[in-house]
Amino acid sequence: xxxxxxxxxxxxxxxxxxxxxxxxxxxxxxxxxxxxxxxxxxxxxxxxxxxxxxxxxxxxxxxxxxxxxxxxxxxxxxxxxxxxxxxxxxxxxxxxxxxxxxxxxxxxxxxxxxxxxxxxxxxxxxxxxxxxxxxxxxxxxxxxxxxxxxxxxxxxxxxxxxxxxxxxxxxxxxxxxxxxxxxxxxxxxxxxxxxxxxxxxxxxxxxxxxxxxxxxxxxxxxx
Amino acid sequence: xxxxxxxxxxxxxxxxxxxxxxxxxxxxxxxxxxxxxxxxxxxxxxxxxxxxxxxxxxxxxxxxxxxxxxxxxxxxxxxxxxxxxxxxxxxxxxxxxxxxxxxxxxxxxxxxxxxxxxxxxxxxxxxxxxxxxxxxxxxxxxxxxxxxxxxxxxxxxxxxxxxxxxxxxxxxxxxxxxxxxxxxxxxxxxxxxxxxxxxxxxxxxxxxxxxxxxxxxxxxxxx
Amino acid sequence: xxxxxxxxxxxxxxxxxxxxxxxxxxxxxxxxxxxxxxxxxxxxxxxxxxxxxxxxxxxxxxxxxxxxxxxxxxxxxxxxxxxxxxxxxxxxxxxxxxxxxxxxxxxxxxxxxxxxxxxxxxxxxxxxxxxxxxxxxxxxxxxxxxxxxxxxxxxxxxxxxxxxxxxxxxxxxxxxxxxxxxxxxxxxxxxxxxxxxxxxxxxxxxxxxxxxxxxxxxxxxxx
Amino acid sequence: xxxxxxxxxxxxxxxxxxxxxxxxxxxxxxxxxxxxxxxxxxxxxxxxxxxxxxxxxxxxxxxxxxxxxxxxxxxxxxxxxxxxxxxxxxxxxxxxxxxxxxxxxxxxxxxxxxxxxxxxxxxxxxxxxxxxxxxxxxxxxxxxxxxxxxxxxxxxxxxxxxxxxxxxxxxxxxxxxxxxxxxxxxxxxxxxxxxxxxxxxxxxxxxxxxxxxxxxxxxxxxx
DNA sequence: TATGAATGAGCCTTCATTCAT
DNA sequence: AATGAATGAAGGCTCATTCAT
Numbered sequence: 001x002x003x004x005x006x007x008x009x010x011x012x013x014x015x016x017x018x019x020x021x022x023x024x025x026x027x028x029x030x031x032x033x034x035x036x037x038x039x040x041x042x043x044x045x046x047x048x049x050x051x052x053x054x055x056x057x058x059x060x061x062x063x064x065x066x067x068x069x070x071x072x073x074x075x076x077x078x079x080x081x082x083x084x085x086x087x088x089x090x091x092x093x094x095x096x097x098x099x100x101x102x103x104x105x106x107x108x109x110x111x112x113x114x115x116x117x118x119x120x121x122x123x124x125x126x127x128x129x130x131x132x133x134x135x136x137x138x139x140x141x142x143x144x145x146x147x148x149x150x151x152x153x154x155x156x157x158x159x160x161x162x163x164x165x166x167x168x169x170x171x172x173x174x175x176x177x178x179x180x181x182x183x184x185x186x187x188x189x190x191x192x193x194x195x196x197x198x199x200x201x202x203x204x205x206x207x208x209x210x211x212x213x214x215x216x217x218x219x220x221x222x223x
Numbered sequence: 224x225x226x227x228x229x230x231x232x233x234x235x236x237x238x239x240x241x242x243x244x245x246x247x248x249x250x251x252x253x254x255x256x257x258x259x260x261x262x263x264x265x266x267x268x269x270x271x272x273x274x275x276x277x278x279x280x281x282x283x284x285x286x287x288x289x290x291x292x293x294x295x296x297x298x299x300x301x302x303x304x305x306x307x308x309x310x311x312x313x314x315x316x317x318x319x320x321x322x323x324x325x326x327x328x329x330x331x332x333x334x335x336x337x338x339x340x341x342x343x344x345x346x347x348x349x350x351x352x353x354x355x356x357x358x359x360x361x362x363x364x365x366x367x368x369x370x371x372x373x374x375x376x377x378x379x380x381x382x383x384x385x386x387x388x389x390x391x392x393x394x395x396x397x398x399x400x401x402x403x404x405x406x407x408x409x410x411x412x413x414x415x416x417x418x419x420x421x422x423x424x425x426x427x428x429x430x431x432x433x434x435x436x437x438x439x440x441x442x443x444x445x446x
Numbered sequence: 447x448x449x450x451x452x453x454x455x456x457x458x459x460x461x462x463x464x465x466x467x468x469x470x471x472x473x474x475x476x477x478x479x480x481x482x483x484x485x486x487x488x489x490x491x492x493x494x495x496x497x498x499x500x501x502x503x504x505x506x507x508x509x510x511x512x513x514x515x516x517x518x519x520x521x522x523x524x525x526x527x528x529x530x531x532x533x534x535x536x537x538x539x540x541x542x543x544x545x546x547x548x549x550x551x552x553x554x555x556x557x558x559x560x561x562x563x564x565x566x567x568x569x570x571x572x573x574x575x576x577x578x579x580x581x582x583x584x585x586x587x588x589x590x591x592x593x594x595x596x597x598x599x600x601x602x603x604x605x606x607x608x609x610x611x612x613x614x615x616x617x618x619x620x621x622x623x624x625x626x627x628x629x630x631x632x633x634x635x636x637x638x639x640x641x642x643x644x645x646x647x648x649x650x651x652x653x654x655x656x657x658x659x660x661x662x663x664x665x666x667x668x669x
Numbered sequence: 670x671x672x673x674x675x676x677x678x679x680x681x682x683x684x685x686x687x688x689x690x691x692x693x694x695x696x697x698x699x700x701x702x703x704x705x706x707x708x709x710x711x712x713x714x715x716x717x718x719x720x721x722x723x724x725x726x727x728x729x730x731x732x733x734x735x736x737x738x739x740x741x742x743x744x745x746x747x748x749x750x751x752x753x754x755x756x757x758x759x760x761x762x763x764x765x766x767x768x769x770x771x772x773x774x775x776x777x778x779x780x781x782x783x784x785x786x787x788x789x790x791x792x793x794x795x796x797x798x799x800x801x802x803x804x805x806x807x808x809x810x811x812x813x814x815x816x817x818x819x820x821x822x823x824x825x826x827x828x829x830x831x832x833x834x835x836x837x838x839x840x841x842x843x844x845x846x847x848x849x850x851x852x853x854x855x856x857x858x859x860x861x862x863x864x865x866x867x868x869x870x871x872x873x874x875x876x877x878x879x880x881x882x883x884x885x886x887x888x889x890x891x892x
Numbered sequence: 893t894a895t896g897a898a899t900g901a902g903c904c905t906t907c908a909t910t911c912a913t
Numbered sequence: 914a915a916t917g918a919a920t921g922a923a924g925g926c927t928c929a930t931t932c933a934t
Contacts (some may be wrong), residue, residue, distance in 0.1 A: 008268045009897075028250040031925060041899050046926060048897090049304035077271070084438075117248065118398040132404055136336045157404055158420045164396075167387025169391065174397060175341045179349045180357055181380055197381045204435050212427050215307075232915085254908060264916050266910080271915095328907065455918075471786070474696040477904065487920050492905065494918090511783055530884075562785065563694065564844040572848045580849055603850055604866045608835045610842075612808050615834025618841060621787045625795045627826055650881050651874035664866055665757040667697045678894085700929060710895050833927080890927065 010039040010048050017059045022109035026056055026119055057121045060110055064129045067097040067107030073136055075161060081142040084203060090137055091167055092195035098171045099186050108171055137163065144206040166198045233271050234263040240282045245332035249279055283333060283344050287352050290330025294319040296359055306366040307426060313360055314390055315418035321394045322409050335395060367429040382429060389421045456494050458484040463505045468555035472502055472565055505568045506556055510575045513543040513553030519582055529589040530649060536583055537613055538641035545632050546618045554617055590652040605652060612644045679717050681707040686728045690845050695725055725817035729779060729790050735774025737799050740765045742805055745820060752812040753872060759806055760836055761864035767840045779840060813875040835867045
């Protein structure tokens with residue numbers, strides 16, 4: 001105990017907090033559970049982080065940064081790589097961050113929690129991490145749409161959402177997928193396959209999107 | 224007070240529970256809040272439903288049926304309507320069930336909660352409601368993929384997931400969308416527009432999917 | 447327990463709260479102690495009074511009203527009784543309220559606490575109870591000062607303070623008095639004697655106050 | 670930090686403790702607040718004084734001596750000065766010790782706390798400081814009462830209490846005075862004026878006290 | 893000599909639940 | 914059929930204190 005270098009308790013608290021918060025959500029998680037798991041006293045959380053909320057905040061930024069450092073959205077690709085390859089890298093790293101099982105797997109789950117039940121910590125998270133990711137994706141999408149599409153144009157935004165939605169679905173609906181398609185695996189190879197499918201589906205859509213303006217007629221949707 | 228018919232209190236409790244559970248989740252919601260909103264006594268929940276959990280179960284079954292009855296997945300289209308129109312109807316009704324603000328809009332939100340933090344009630348929910356929806360979507364997708372695609376084939380499943388993912392994203396990531404694209408509206412017209420985009424994006428993908436088998440080469444993903 | 451008429455627990459909580467708050471002060475007193483003494487559950491305080499602060503507020507108003515009802519400041523004297531007699535009644539009732547040992551003895555102690563460490567409840571206390579008492583005393587004092595003294599004049603106010611100060615001293619400095627003059631008793635007769643002394647001292651002062659304007663010269667205080 | 674001489678930290682702790690204890694009382698004051706104000710570590714109090722209680726004790730003895738040294742009860746008057754002047758000096762110095770705002774003003778406030786919630790430290794305080802003050806005041810009062818009044822006679826004691834009560838009232842009831850007479854000031858001039866009034870009021874009383882034995886008849890108090 | 897880190901007891905409050913009516 | 918009152922467990926947090934350095 002007392003042999004810890006001081007920073008050690010902080011570390012263990014963050015680890016335990018990641019585990020518990022990502023599994024139970026902010027409100028349902030209890031400081032006591034986290035401390036017991038970290039082998040620390042209940043008061044340690046308040047000493048190091050100023051309270052439950054402070055711990056959660058600290059965890060959130062840290063988890064995100066860890067995930068991004070481990071699986072950068074360009075996966076090491078040069079900036080001038082083909083847009084198709086960069087899209088695949090973006091999607092693949094996205095899934096890896098979300099579905100990872102290791103110590104850095106809280107990122108996705110926490111972000112997901114944060115989106116459903118936002119806490120005051122969400123705003124800075126969006127500004128610091130999500131907005132840059134969004135811009136990066138929209139840049140790739142605009143390039144693939146061709147025809148001089150702008151990264152900020154509504155159409156580009158919608159297509160980027162279509163891609164992000166596919167990525168998030170696989171881990172957000174895990175409980176359903178496990179029941180509807182129990183044969184699906186989320187190991188390294190399974191993730192690669194999933195990334196391949198999403199990329200392919202999206203590329204097919206983007207490459208033909210420009211020529212589909214009149215498609216609404218056949219859909220039957222009211223004008 | 225004593226003038227209410229017994230069924231009336233039960234009804235009001237379910238309404239309030241839908242409101243509160245869908246907004247705050249099972250754990251964070253409190254019986255007191257629900258009872259206050261329903262104008263009932265704190266003990267009423269235990270009297271009528273046996274406790275918090277009983278109320279939640281009762282609500283879950285009821286809410287789903289209400290939602291599906293109000294916005295059926297075919298939106299009244301005949302079974303032999305063009306696949307494109309049926310896809311649009313499926314997507315549109317999906318979004319309406321999820322994003323609706325009215326009294327019967329808990330369906331989507333509760334299902335979402337259930338996926339995130341599954342309770343024992345999830346299994347029967349999947350069997351009774353989600354599986355049929357999934358089959359219906361896969362039927363449409365198989366038809367659009369052409370080339371004799373089977374509704375149960377892995378590729379069909381993945382494409383169905385791509386579509387479901389796009390639908391769920393818009394309301395699951397509402398907190399993010401509100402921050403990244405605050406101009407987006409989710410009123411009736413906005414939902415129609417969203418459904419139009421998702422349908423168009425998905426149709427573009429599905430119609431060209433069969434010819435894109437060799438696309439993986441250009442992506443650069445490891446074999 | 448369950449046989450209580452409901453109001454009974456509330457009553458017992460107030461009694462215990464009076465005992466504990468007056469002895470230990472707001473901050474140092476604990477809800478647990480009060481509840482244990484009242485034979486009630488810890489949560490009862492929040493059910494009946496909304497929390498520690500609510501209990502304290504309720505107690506404060508109640509204690510004051512009880513004290514005033516039991517020992518009215520005019521002690522039943524007619525409004526046209528001689529000013530001397532009314533002064534004695536005021537002082538005597540003041541001491542009785544402050545030094546009483548029975549169930550209605552919290553009034554003085556609580557007021558004293560409130561004056562030293564004011565809580566948000568003090569303001570309404572002053573408006574509702576203390577201000578009227580102050581006006582009553584100043585009325586008597588003005589009459590005794592003669593020479594057309596006004597109840598609001600600075601000199602009247604100061605003399606009223608001189609009287610109030612004498613009254614409060616005896617119970618505020620009880621710890622000191624017990625050590626410096628341990629023979630002093632605060633039973634009924636002792637209180638009567640004390641009231642007699644304070645009245646006599648104050649009357650001597652008031653009746654000669656008007657003629658003492660030049661007294662400052664002999665005092666030696668700087669101009 | 671480490672550059673401070675050991676005595677320096679101790680000094681700063683005592684200063685901060687005086688500030689905080691006199692304002693909030695023993696129980697409500699926290700070691701953390703004191704240490705933060707003193708710019709010292711949380712553990713410093715235990716290192717230097719053995720704990721919260723030790724710090725309080727040390728402060729109490731010191732504060733009283735400081736106050737008495739700064740404002741001696743005779744204000745430098747010769748022992749054979751007129752009794753009137755000595756009474757004024759006593760009252761004036763009393764008020765200065767109690768109401769002073771400077772660094773050495775804790776004396777009065779701490780003593781007041783001690784009277785309200787006596788700690789074991791009170792007994793020695795009474796013996797060493799309060800008893801001598803009491804004797805001094807009673808000596809003056811006896812002289813002013815004339816007629817061979819003894820400093821120890823009950824009547825002398827009561828009159829001394831009447832004077833002490835007036836002095837203590839002004840700062841013990843500050844919260845009330847601020848609300849009932851917000852125009853009253855407690856700066857140097859205000860304190861002088863107050864001391865003047867109390868002296869005058871008391872002199873009027875004392876000088877006529879001997880001739881007022883039959884006054885009880887007019888009061889109406891039961892024999 | 894002095895400190896950052898850690899502790900455990902205790903605080904007020906909130907909750908789902910039960911009981912007597 | 915329904916309710917106001919009461920309960921005990923647990924929650925987040927604060928505090929004085931101790932310990933290893």
